[in-house]
Amino acid sequence: MGKEFVYDQGAFRSLLEDLLFTYASEQGKQWLDGKLGQYAAQFVKSQFNATFSAIPRFVGKQVITLSTQEAEKLDALVPGFSALPLSIDRLARTWWILQVPTNNEDQYITTIEPLFLAAEMNELVTLYRALPLLAFPSHWTHLTSEGIRSNIASVQDAVMLQNPYPASYLNENAWNQLVLKAIFTNKPVHQIIGLDERANASLALVLSDYAHERWAAGRTVDPMLWRLVGPFINEKNLPDITRVLQAENNVEREAAALACAAADYPPAKTLLQQSNLAQAVENGSLTWNTVASRLI
Amino acid sequence: MCCSHQLSEKDLQPITAQAGWQENIKGMRFFDPHVHMTARTTDDYQAMADAGVVAIIEPAFWLGQPRTGVDTFRDYYASLVGWERFRSSQFGIKHYCTIGLNSKEANNEKLAEQVMEILPLFIYKEGVVGIGEIGFDDQTALEEKYYRAQLELAKEANLPVQIHTPHRDKKKGTQRSMDIAIEHGLDPAMVIVDHNNEETVKEVLDRGFWAAFTIYPFTKMGNERMVEVVKQYGSKGIMINSAADWGISDPLAVPKTAALMKAHNISIQDIELVTYQNAITAFAQSGQIDVADFDAVKNIDQSLDYNGSRVLRGGQQPRIAKDSIFIR
Incomplete structure (x- = not known):
């Protein structure tokens, strides 16, 4: 499995940092900074998980309205990323999972995958919106199919709409399931990236x-x-x-x-x-x- | 959890309903701080929304069938913050939960250890308003061990605790639950003692704990008794809930009891405290309850609408004509 990111990870991460700097409160930024410091000093998985979950408690969850320029910059790196409503917790959580080192594939996967298994609704949305940002991209197809099976509307939207990951990595059967489910659940099908190509x-x-x-x-x-x-x-x-x-x-x-x-x-x-x-x-x-x- | 008493012929006869109780409470809002919606149908959600229930707390509990592995616990907790929360939102009801290892299953030590390990994964999640429902069932040593461990967890996370008090030997079990909470340094104002009755309420209130009453036929409180309790003790520190679950129970217990209180001339302020505000005050100490969200969830269609597109339109459930013979 290739580990390379299929987008400019460094540029995206620093863009997220800029946005957090613009939109997060002083208190929220300090809390995130502190967590990053702890994390850099010693990786403790339970700490990593707790931080991921606790982000809205300390950083808030207000919806952010990006400027056109900010949205264009994000979408230039990862198409569709700005398209669904963006909140400060989603930005911070996305930034947080981008901190996981990619030098060990197994460790990377066993850190990220359990987040999906224990996720609440908003966490699931964040994780599925982050699919195109994850390393080892071909690993996440199974979880993507799980997301398509979800009956939670916001989770379905996160996987199906304005998300470049499924078109790039799902096999034909899984792709067809996505489109069928989207039509079945009355999604705006034209917002599926890769609809005509696939x-x-x-x-x-x-x-x-x-x-x-x-x-x-x-x-x-x-x-x-x-x-x-x-x-x-x-x-x-x-x-x-x-x-x-x-x-x-x-x-x-x-x-x-x-x-x-x-x-x-x-x-x-x-x-x-x-x-x-x-x-x-x-x-x-x-x-x-x-x-x-x-x-x- | 029903039917432990002797049935008489009278119990088996249809009960004449007191029609019109809903008129009595029109426009009021209710908060049911203990209801196991996982065990209930969509009809219940619709009826609750119609009767004015705007928000609920679903405590983690025993599912009737003992679990044999930690993964089923994890899936259950995940469903409380995931699927069930979404299901509730479709009916315009804001869903919160408390997370904990229930007393019955604390007796399976090997499994309990594994469950304790995964609890920190869930207690910091959005909308988790406490550790619960925990406490005593048979009052065994293992129940005590995990009750204590979870009190420590609550203290560390600065979360309220929702205590289940036992059916058998209730008075002693309730006292012991409070003693242990104090021993662990918990502020009684952070502890909600549930399933009270006429015998336990005085001490619970005197010691500064919240006293919750479960309006549940046969085994817990009836709502006529509840009216008397509020007449005697007032509304300070008291809240009521339905604890509706897979047994014969009533998800409308809170609005029905409000209607009955009103019919007995209990003041609107007292009714509001007992059926809405006190529960919010107690559980909002988690930092996870914002009453503005009660309205937001009602407007799920609009609030999640984005730039005029259909994206994220979660979709309230369409109404069906229940008394029509046609199903379309």
């Missing part, structure tokens, strides 16, 4: 089955689902797209048009040309982003 034929197949189930139950289907089916339209699912293109709801018709535009299958192209949305797709006034903005 679209695949078996996911498209499962999703059209899922749409059929919803229709049979008299329930609605997230129009964004067709974004993942589009590149894999074939003679089998063409009737689905045809149906959606005739839906009563505008946004559903728009999604079907965009799906047709992404297809390799000529009859889908023909279908699009026959619809009155062809021009909007052509001139770029209709995109998945405009569909997404209508769904919110």
Whole structure:
């Protein structure tokens, strides 16, 4: 397993330090400083764990509103990091886990992994948001799948949305579970990083089955689902797209048009040309982003 | 924990409800400082929210089935600060917990040692408002050993202690619990003595401890008796809870008792102290209770909304029509 960080760890850490310096109270900073001193002098795992848990007690938990410049700097290093609400405890906890030395893989993993196992809700959110920051990146796929299985909405969001880790490291099955669960739990699917890049034929197949189930139950289907089916339209699912293109709801018709535009299958192209949305797709006034903005 | 008394024909007959009690307490807010929601259904959460319960404390306790490994303890504690907290938030109820090794399972020494090792992992977590529920069950030497060890832990972490007092030999068990707490140098104002009755309350209050009463059918307090206790002792230092769990118990015990107190002309101020404020005052000594959070959790949809996107919309549970034959 490679241990290299896939981002500039030094730059990210010092950026976090700058933010803590800006947003933490004097008292909170002193407490963190003291803990870092103890930690540097001698590593005691129970101390490390207690500090991780106790951070909100001493540093607070207020929500931070970053300046555009600060958010851009963070996201330039780790895409999406600033996207979900950021609080002072999450900054401090993220900074704290970045202190763990990476010279011994086994020690690194046995320090970080138990944090997941004993985590409360906010800790889980912090840990899952930190997935792209951890060393030995391929080790964390199992825990990522556990996070996707979670029924806690904020934890699901932390793993699924604006997080570059899953697209880079999950295998196809695990990735497909993530997307399915996101659709199933009404997430804003367009916020999944790598959504189009990791679209695949078996996911498209499962999703059209899922749409059929919803229709049979008299329930609605997230129009964004067709974004993942589009590149894999074939003679089998063409009737689905045809149906959606005739839906009563505008946004559903728009999604079907965009799906047709992404297809390799000529009859889908023909279908699009026959619809009155062809021009909007052509001139770029209709995109998945405009569909997404209508769904919110 | 129910049904130890002799059943008569009368006990088996349907009970006529005193309709309209909820009207009596409309607009009041309640804090139930002892309720085991892990053992309850979503219907209970909804009913509690409807009756005005805004926040609760779930003490760590015995699950009915003895645990055989430390991992199940860890998962239980993690669920108290994780899954159950989320479940509660879906109904707009702020969920806190106390963490501890219960007295029954303290008798499994080998396991108790392992549990003591993992407790520090949990007691500093957000929303952990005390060490509890700990104390005596059979009053064995091992129960005493781990009760003492956990008092030390509470002292070190500066956390309140929630004491479970035994069903059998209650009066002596309660006295002994207090004596030992004093011996370990705990401030009585940091200790909540639970499951009091008419026999124990006076000494508990006189010694400066908080006196909690559990309104629980058959084995603990009934709420008509509770009304009499408040008439006699007032509201200072007294709080009530439901301790609702997997036995026949009532998660609405706190609002129901408030309604009954009101019907018996106990003042609104006294009712508020006993059903809301005293518990907050006692457990807020942990530094973990902010009453502003009671409102925040009600607005989970809005408060976690971010830049107008659906991100983190935790989602309150949609209502279903309970009396409809249709399930959709």
